Amino acid sequence: MTETWRPGRRVVIIGAGPGGVSTALAALKQGYDVRLYERTPDPKPIGGGVLLSVPVLAVLRHYGIDLEGFGSYTRTEFRNARGKVRANLPFNPLVEEKTGIPGWHYGMLRSNAFAKMLDLLPEGILIPGHALDRYEETGDTVTAYFENGESVEGDIIIGADGIRSKVTEQAFGDPGLFHVGVRVWLAWCPQIEGVPPNLGAISHSRHKQASFFPMLHDGKPGFEWWVVEKSSPTAPVPENAEAHVRAIVSGFADPLPRFPDATDFANNMFRWEVYNRPSLPGYTKGRAAGIGDAVHPVSPYAAYGMGMAIEDGYYLMRALGGQDLTAQTVKAGFARYDEERVTYCNHHVELARKLGRMFHALPTPAAVLRDLVFDHTPFLKVTMEKDYLADSEVQTLALSELHVA
């Protein structure tokens, strides 16, 4: 535990996923006393590869992570199943110059990125084996009660406890989780000869997505690749997942059909049924704030769930600004956090859900029309620029304290 636990500076964080660890690192940088409680005995990130974008990398660099060899620089293309390029993900030269980080998305093994974050936590901050049961707010304090009978009193409580968050359920009620209609098969493999190391492609057939992205695993080059298909809470799961996924990628242009042969399916493929919650109008209540999946679980169409969780922790602590956690400063800081994050994150969640519906739920005649538009007009590129990148670029340019130029 932190040696000091000073009234007015005590930040209790529930959940040591990427969001909780980011919040802890940001809070320590602001001079707060931090205790980070995690229900598992040994926190580990789920899944294989992950894409993180430039603002997230800038935050991680600010915490002290060396970006050299952290992830792979990549150009991203959108393609149809036959390999025809529909759009390139454009880069903003001003963002590149200000942050000193070229491109936009970087691929890496999730466990590698998370391990580097955990390494930055001073000894004793992380308290594993503590599952939150409930919290209580009385006057200017908040007390967290754990299933093992222990409790802790703090000044604020941060719910970073994921999609089934106890903190945000208590603050905002039942989350009303719903299946967004897609399932993801996410896999990774080592480098394959002849596949360029700095090009990623997101490809769509009429009703499926199959994509690949270069990444680094333990510093070595490789690829994450994935398939997205329509699903529902009652959709049967194929008995032979490998055969199912192989059959899907075999319908896509090279190099996609080559990835399965290079993949260790037993250890390096993950299935993800995607759930969301209705968007919240605010992420804070009283002395409790939610971050990451606890307030905005997001479909993989955003490639931003881990990224947004990391950013949230940074923004939340920046909003509190290292001030003593009085009723006034908490109210003002939480209001600023809500102002900076709620519309932005809800937009990305809703956009990702919309993209999922557009690519996987349209009936065939509408899907044919969609593909004609995407194959023969700049519509997709314009949409990505306007709805996906524009706000993120504005936010990144506003984070001047993280700039190098």
Ligand SMILES: Cc1cc2nc3c(=O)[nH]c(=O)nc-3n(C[C@H](O)[C@H](O)[C@H](O)COP(=O)(O)OP(=O)(O)OC[C@H]3O[C@@H](n4cnc5c(N)ncnc54)[C@H](O)[C@@H]3O)c2cc1C
């Ligand atoms: C297969 C897969 C692929 C993905 N790909 C990407 C990607 O490419 N890019 C991207 O940005 N995102 C991606 N995501 C999303 C990303 O993983 C999540 O959005 C991210 O992990 C959210 O971080 P978080 O810290 O908010 O929550 P979580 O990672 O869910 O962490 C919550 C933590 O809280 C703990 N906890 C839960 N309940 C309690 C309790 N009661 N008491 C104490 N501790 C508790 C949990 O054990 C866990 O450690 C992917 C997700 C999956 C499943």
